[in-house]
Amino acid sequence: MEVRVKNILSLTVSGLAVAIAFSAVDVPKAVAADQLTIVSWGGAYSESQRKAYYEPYMKEKGIKIVEEEYDGELGKLQAMKDAGNVTWDVIDVDSAHALRGCDEGLLEQLDYSKIGDKAKFLPGTALDCAVGTIAYSTIFAYNADVYKDNPPTTLADLFDTAKYPGKRGLLKKAFGNLEWALIADGVPSEKVYEVLSTPEGVDQAFKKLDTIKKDVVWWEAGAQPPELLANGEVVMTSAWNGRIGNAIKEGKNFVIVWDYQEFDWDYWVIPAGTKNLDGAYDFVKFASDPKNMSQQSKYIAYAPTHADAIALVDPAIAPTLPTFPANMKTVVVTDLVFWADNNEELTKRFNAWLAQ
Incomplete structure (x- = not known):
C-alpha cells in the first residue's frame, strides 16, 4: 500500500x-x-x-x-x-x-x-x-484592516514576529505545523517528509516552532480562525481555506496567503x-x-x-x-502514508511540547 x-x-x-x-x-x-x-x-x-x-x-x-x-x-x-x-x-x-x-x-x-x-x-x-x-488546503490569512501597508505575503512572514508582531493562530496539532516549520526554516518543500522522517528533522521542526510558541493562539475547530481574526485576538492565522473564503463572502476584509498551502x-x-x-x-x-x-x-x-x-x-x-x-505556485502535498504511520508518535511529542 x-x-x-x-x-x-x-x-x-x-x-x-x-x-x-x-x-x-x-x-x-x-x-x-x-x-x-x-x-x-x-x-x-x-x-x-x-x-x-x-x-x-x-x-x-x-x-x-x-x-x-x-x-x-x-x-x-x-x-x-x-x-x-x-x-x-x-x-x-x-x-x-x-x-x-x-x-x-x-x-x-x-x-x-x-x-x-x-x-x-x-x-x-x-x-x-x-x-x-x-x-x-490549510492556508494562512490576515485581516486587511490591520495590514493596510506591507502585508504578509509568504509563509516566512507567519514565523517572523519581529516584522509582523502580534498573536497568530495555529491548529492545535502536529499535523501541518511541522511541515510549515521546516519550510520556514529553509527546507525545500519537496524534501519536507524526507527530513521529517528523521529524529533530527523532527527536532528542527520543533525548534522552529519554539521561535513563535509564546505568540501562538491554538485553535481546534474550523470555525475559530475567522472568529480570531475578526475579534482581533490574532493578526494572522492558519485556517482551512473554505472557512476564510466563506468569511470573505460574508463581508470580512480577510486575505488568504496561498504560499505553501498544505494541499x-x-x-x-x-x-x-x-x-x-x-x-x-x-x-x-x-x-x-x-x-x-x-x-x-x-x-x-x-x-x-x-x-x-x-x-x-x-x-x-x-x-x-x-x-x-495561481494558488498552486508553491504547495505542500500532504503525505498520507507519513501521517498514517507517524501521527500517534508525533502527536505525543507535540502534546508534550505544548505542556512545556
Whole structure:
C-alpha cells in the first residue's frame, strides 16, 4: 500500500491539471433503509454538504439523513465496532485517518462498481477504503484592516514576529505545523517528509516552532480562525481555506496567503459494521456524481475530486479554490502514508511540547 499511495501522491498536483474530462455516473433509485447517519465536521463545511448533498438526496430519495459531528478521530468508531453496534453509516474523514481506518479494519473495502468508474477520480482520491469528496488546503490569512501597508505575503512572514508582531493562530496539532516549520526554516518543500522522517528533522521542526510558541493562539475547530481574526485576538492565522473564503463572502476584509498551502483531501468512508451498507453506498454514489459534487463549491471554497465535477464548477468560483493554478505556485502535498504511520508518535511529542 505504501508504495502505491506515495506514487499516487506524486501524481496529485500534475494530475489536477490534466484529469478534467470524463463522463458522469448514474444515480441509483433504490436504497436499503429510510434513514442514514452521516458524520462530518460541523460548521460551514457541514452546511455546504447539507445544501449540496443532504437536502437534494432527501428530496430525491425520500430518505432521512441524521447528521452527527465529530473531531476527526476514529476512537468512537473503534468503540462502536468493539461493542458490535455501529450506528454511523457514512463518515467524512481526513487523509491520514482514511488510511489508518482502512489498515485497522474500521472501514469497508469499497466496491467502486457501486460508486463510479475509479479511474475518473483525480489521482490520490480513489483509495481502497475511501473516495475523495473535496480538495482543500490549510492556508494562512490576515485581516486587511490591520495590514493596510506591507502585508504578509509568504509563509516566512507567519514565523517572523519581529516584522509582523502580534498573536497568530495555529491548529492545535502536529499535523501541518511541522511541515510549515521546516519550510520556514529553509527546507525545500519537496524534501519536507524526507527530513521529517528523521529524529533530527523532527527536532528542527520543533525548534522552529519554539521561535513563535509564546505568540501562538491554538485553535481546534474550523470555525475559530475567522472568529480570531475578526475579534482581533490574532493578526494572522492558519485556517482551512473554505472557512476564510466563506468569511470573505460574508463581508470580512480577510486575505488568504496561498504560499505553501498544505494541499489535502477529505474522503467519504463507510464504517465496517454499518447496519445500512446498501444505503451508505447509495449516498456515496450520489455524492460522487459530478453533477452533485460540483454543487458544493458554490457553498464553500473547496474543489471537487472528480474530473467532470471540476469542469462543471462555475468559472467565477475557480480562483477561490485551492486547485486554481495561481494558488498552486508553491504547495505542500500532504503525505498520507507519513501521517498514517507517524501521527500517534508525533502527536505525543507535540502534546508534550505544548505542556512545556
